[in-house]
Amino acid sequence: ETGVTQTPRHLVMGMTNKKSLKCEQHLGHNAMYWYKQSAKKPLELMFVYSLEERVENNSVPSRFSPECPNSSHLFLHLHTLQPEDSALYLCASSQDSWDRVSARGTDTQYFGPGTRLTVL
Amino acid sequence: GENVEQHPSTLSVQEGDSAVIKCTYSDSASNYFPWYKQELGKRPQLIIDIRSNVGEKKDQRIAVTLNKTAKHFSLHITETQPEDSAVYFCAAVKSNYQLIWGAGTKLIIKP
DSSP: OOSEEEEOSEEEEOTTOEEEEEEEEOSOOSEEEEEEEOTTSOOEEEEEEETTEEEEEOSOOTTEEEEEEETTEEEEEEESOOGGGOEEEEEEEESSOOBTTTTBOOSOOEEOOOEEEEEO | OOOEEEEOSEEEEETTSOEEEEEEESOTTOOEEEEEEEOTTSOOEEEEEEETTOSEEEETTEEEEEETTTTEEEEEEOSOOGGGOEEEEEEEEOTTSOEEEOOOEEEEEEO
């Protein structure tokens, strides 16, 4: 349960605030992900980093800014969010992420506990 | 675009009975299909997965079946127990290496 950690676990912020979510993985994985989980919706992939390089950005608004300084840490910087951005933000990691030759990324993803974000 | 349909959205079964959750996918090139369980207030955790070179995989009370021709796969839980109550998510790998997730099934085990 401690393989992927996230802080803070809960965050309440106003629309003009700037905050950051942090994710850390202790599994030696080489890929990390940010997901948004809203009630009654599928998990929405936001960003993927493989070997510290962003490989996917699913048309996420610019008020969300990811940062991956090394293979163990992933941040999500937040600014001028909207109330509809309130959700559970999950970080995940995996090994042998994206095979660029075959364009396959099939390995198991391990999730962090999430940050429950409320935007007022 | 590619998507994964998951049914039902809610499933209520008597303790001891079996539960089946079904998913269909659209990308015929998908070759990896994991199932995750998310208990209330907790993180999603992998419970079983299957790759396209096999049709069925079993792990104690949990099994997954895959029909590549019909592009659907199912999760089967036998002899359900209260601790099986959770939301279950299916996923399929997308052709450009993303996992596409189903919307989830809330499984309720009635005592």
